[in-house]
Amino acid sequence: MAINDEVAARLGExxxxxxxxxxxxxxxRVRAYERARDAVRTLSAPVADLTAAExxxxxxxxxxxxxxxxxxLETGTIAKLDELRGRFPPGLVEVMRxxxxxxxxxxxxxxxxxxxxxDDLRAAVAAERLRDxxxxxxxSEEKIAVAIERLGLHGKDRRxxxxxxxxxxxxxxxxxxxxxxxxxxxxxxxLRRFRETIGDVDVLVAxxxxxxxxxxxxxxxxxSEVLARGETKSAILTGSGLQVDLRVVAPDQFGAALLxxxxxxxHNIELRQRAISRGWILNEYALTDEDGRVLAAATEADIYxxxxxxxxxxxxxxxxxxxxxxxxxxxxxxxxxxxxHGDLHVHSSWSGDGRSSLEDMVAAAAARxxxxxxxxxxxxxxxxxxxxxxxxxxxxEVIDALRAAHPELAILHGAELxxxxxxxxDYDEDFLAGFDWCVASVHSLFDLPPEQQTRRLIAAxxxxxxxxxxxxxxRRIGRRPGIEFDVDAxxxxxxxxxxxxxxxxxxxxxxxxxDLLLRARNRDDLTFVISTDSHHVSEYSHAEWGVxxxxxxxxxxxxxxxxxxxxxxxxxxxxxx
DNA sequence: GCCGTTTTCGGCCCGACTGTTTTCAGTCG
Numbered sequence: 001m002a003i004n005d006e007v008a009a010r011l012g013e014x015x016x017x018x019x020x021x022x023x024x025x026x027x028x029r030v031r032a033y034e035r036a037r038d039a040v041r042t043l044s045a046p047v048a049d050l051t052a053a054e055x056x057x058x059x060x061x062x063x064x065x066x067x068x069x070x071x072x073l074e075t076g077t078i079a080k081l082d083e084l085r086g087r088f089p090p091g092l093v094e095v096m097r098x099x100x101x102x103x104x105x106x107x108x109x110x111x112x113x114x115x116x117x118x119d120d121l122r123a124a125v126a127a128e129r130l131r132d133x134x135x136x137x138x139x140s141e142e143k144i145a146v147a148i149e150r151l152g153l154h155g156k157d158r159r160x161x162x163x164x165x166x167x168x169x170x171x172x173x174x175x176x177x178x179x180x181x182x183x184x185x186x187x188x189x190x191l192r193r194f195r196e197t198i199g200d201v202d203v204l205v206a207x208x209x210x211x212x213x214x215x216x217x218x219x220x221x222x223x224s225e226v227l228a229r230g231e232t233k234s235a236i237l238t239g240s241g242l243q244v245d246l247r248v249v250a251p252d253q254f255g256a257a258l259l260x261x262x263x264x265x266x267h268n269i270e271l272r273q274r275a276i277s278r279g280w281i282l283n284e285y286a287l288t289d290e291d292g293r294v295l296a297a298a299t300e301a302d303i304y305x306x307x308x309x310x311x312x313x314x315x316x317x318x319x320x321x322x323x324x325x326x327x328x329x330x331x332x333x334x335x336x337x338x339x340x341h342g343d344l345h346v347h348s349s350w351s352g353d354g355r356s357s358l359e360d361m362v363a364a365a366a367a368r369x370x371x372x373x374x375x376x377x378x379x380x381x382x383x384x385x386x387x388x389x390x391x392x393x394x395x396x397e398v399i400d401a402l403r404a405a406h407p408e409l410a411i412l413h414g415a416e417l418x419x420x421x422x423x424x425x426d427y428d429e430d431f432l433a434g435f436d437w438c439v440a441s442v443h444s445l446f447d448l449p450p451e452q453q454t455r456r457l458i459a460a461x462x463x464x465x466x467x468x469x470x471x472x473x474x475r476r477i478g479r480r481p482g483i484e485f486d487v488d489a490x491x492x493x494x495x496x497x498x499x500x501x502x503x504x505x506x507x508x509x510x511x512x513x514x515d516l517l518l519r520a521r522n523r524d525d526l527t528f529v530i531s532t533d534s535h536h537v538s539e540y541s542h543a544e545w546g547v548x549x550x551x552x553x554x555x556x557x558x559x560x561x562x563x564x565x566x567x568x569x570x571x572x573x574x575x576x577x
Numbered sequence: 578g579c580c581g582t583t584t585t586c587g588g589c590c591c592g593a594c595t596g597t598t599t600t601c602a603g604t605c606g
Contacts, residue, residue: 018578025604028589032578062579100595102604135603139596189606202606230594245606247593260591265606272590277583283591 002450002484003048003073004040010072010081011037011065016093017084020103035060035319038266040069042320044519046488048073059321091117098147100140108133122148150241159197160242161478163507166191168242169201172220179216181209183251188261192314194548196477196510200235200243204261210248217246253285255299260284266319267312274307274323282307315552320518332521332556335530337547339563342372343540345416345439345470345502345531350395351377352385355536358395362402364537365409371566372410374437375399379426381418382443389431396434410566412436416470418443421452423459425466432465437573439502439531441470446483453485461490461499467576468500468529471511479508487516495525498576500561503553505532505546506539517553529561 015033019025039060040047047055047069055066068078095106095118109115112133113124124130125148130141169187176185182205186192189202207213214234218226223236227243234246249257260268261284275282279290286297287306296302304311309326313334316322325331343365348358356364358375365373377395378385387395392415399413414437417425425432425440432438440460448456460466472490473482494501504511512528520526530546532539550560557563564572 027578029578031589035579060579064578100604104603135597137597143595200606228594233593235594261606263606265590268606269590276590281591285592 003046004043007047007069007072008037008041010078011040011069014068014078014081014084016096017081017088020088020093020096020106021084023103023107025103032060032062033065035266036065038319042318042515042518044521089116091120094118095121098144098151100143100147105136108135118148118151158241159199159478161197161508162191162195162510163477164240165198165201165242166507168222168238168240168244169203171222172201172203172244175220176203176205176213176216179213181207181212181216183207184254186258188258189245189263192262193264193317194315194545194552196514200245202261203244203246204254204258205246205248206251206254206257207248208250213248214246247284249284253297255302256282256286256297257284259300259303262314262317264318267317267323270319270323271303271307274309278307313551315548316554332554333558334551335547335555335557335560335563337544339557339560340370340530340543340547341565342370342374342410342562342569343532343534343543344372344374344412344414344437344468344529344562345376345504345533346373346540347377347416347533347535348375350387350391351535352382353378353535358398359402360537361534362406362409362411364540366406368540370409370540372412372562372569374412374414374439376414376416376437376439379415379417381420381426386418386426387415389427392431392434410570414438416441417460417466419456419460419469421445421448421456423456423463425460425463429465432463435465437467438465439468439470440466442474442483446474446480448483450484450486453483454489457485457490458493461493461497464577466499467573468502468531469494470502470531470533471504471509472501472516473511473513475511475513476508477510482511482513487519491520491523491526494527495523498527500527500529503528503530503546503550503555503560505530505542505544505549507542507545509533510545510549512553514549514552517550517555521554524559526559527561528555528559531562 011033015030018030018033022030039058052066052070055061055069056063072078095101113129115121115124125141125145130136131138169191173185173187176182184206186204188204190198191201205213210232214229217234222238224239225237227235227237232248236244247261272282281288286294287303288294296306301311310329310331312322312326346361347354348361350358377387380386380388396413399411403411415435417438417440419440419442475482501512530550532542534540
């Protein structure tokens with residue numbers, strides 16, 4: 001939501017500037033602002049609706065930050081922020097983006113060399129003036145020089161879309177698992193939490209021979225450069241500029257290490273605080289008691305159990321209330337792959353961009369054990385890919401024949417309609433009535449003002465033929481932002497019109513986005529469907545991504561329509577239509 | 578700056594790697 005993102009951005013500025021003011025990221029004030037920023041970012045209500053007292057009720061926001069938020073909402077500015085901006089101008093803040101340039105070093109080069117921008121620093125490096133500063137040397141100067149030239153290409157704040165990072169991680173995991181010294185290997189970090197973008201790839205290995213694992217890691221074909229190499233920890237850069245961190249632990253410590261390396265940082269801190277409150281210590285090696293005895297280490301489940309918590313699935317580990325929920329036994333009932341009994345958004349080569357035949361798509365659905373599938377070709381308004389009315393009638397006859405050949409599968413003849421500027425869709429009312437299931441999606445006009453997008457989406461949902469809105473925002477992760485609209489109004493309309501919201505499984509969509517799913521986490525009045533939007537038989541397996549994304553959004557199984565059995569689903573659809 | 582089934586004051590997660598040190602500071606996750 002726009003206003004929450006805006007406030008979170010101001011709090012994020014306070015994080016950066018306070019890091020400089022305090023000289024460390026570890027300062028309690030910095031961490032407090034970080035918590036407040038994350039709390040606002042994941043808030044389910046618009047922050048503008050809350051009084052200072054209500055803001056203080058939010059975990060991580062105290063009197064001081066609540067006051068600053070109200071100050072910003074009422075005056076458009078925060079005095080404290082303005083003061084810090086005056087002390088640390090944007091050019092200097094930019095210097096902190098360079099890997100290796102932390103607050104201490106930034107202030108050192110400012111005070112000693114008058115550096116106030118990245119350009120200044122580049123010049124100072126060229127003049128070899130850094131090497132004589134206390135704590136720095138020739139080697140540091142060279143590393144900073146390299147880092148400056150890489151800035152923008154892969155600075156420490158660059159994030160990689162999951163669709164790019166996942167194959168790299170899979171390749172590395174595959175190659176390492178073939179190493180004889182490797183007992184076990186798994187990717188961790190934000191990739192395991194299934195974040196939409198990844199900072200770097202984290203890989204964890206269990207081995208009794210760390211040195212040979214490090215050797216193998218450094219000489220992987222994807223490694224274009226070794227950034228760091230220690231006894232248990234190394235980092236490489238791939239040719240595409242993605243950083244991969246490797247950690248090696250003993251096999252009996254794998255659970256503790258996986259927990260630590262998966263994060264998030266906020267989740268880890270909460271777990272470690274919980275350990276401390278019992279007089280224990282949790283680190284990446286084990287959970288130990290006051291006498292140093294190991295209470296749990298081998299598996300994550302053991303550690304959660306010892307801490308009195310339900311197991312928390314990785315996609316939930318963001319420090320947004322999951323630890324408290326795990327303590328109270330109120331974690332969401334998460335959907336699993338085995339729960340999905342149908343796929344309600346599937347194309348075949350009848351659509352211009354479909355790549356498998358209708359017959360193959362149907363056979364593949366049956367082979368996967370699906371109980372129902374909706375064939376939803378593009379509709380006529382999508383000029384290149386859409387079907388004319390004659391083609392729709394023609395395909396319907398083919399589908400009728402396929403039904404006879406696949407009695408185990410309920411085949412719905414559907415369509416993916418295009419939502420026009422005013423919310424209208426393809427075809428007329430009578431023709432639409434011939435479909436069993438209609439997805440309606442935005443495929444155009446992504447830049448309309450939010451009020452128009454809101455009206456457009458609501459108008460489409462009010463159309464009785466529309467069963468579900470496809471890929472709600474239309475975003476392509478890392479490539480195209482989604483459309484902007486009034487989320488609460490759209491959710492309310494979805495509830496009122498009983499229109500489902502699709503969770504699109506494609507890795508560059510994952511749409512509805514997780515932050516919007518989180519905003520809806522207490523809305524039992526909304527129905528979702530997890531759909532692959534397959535254009536090829538191989539894409540049914542993308543359901544796994546949608547499941548993990550739904551988990552990340554705290555969407556419980558009961559709110560997902562395609563967890564219903566065939567009979568339940570058809571009854572539900574009949575009652576709805 | 579936040580927070581309280583030990584606390585409204587006094588704590589706040591924990592450890593690895595690098596480069597510069599000769600026992601540690603800075604950075605990172």
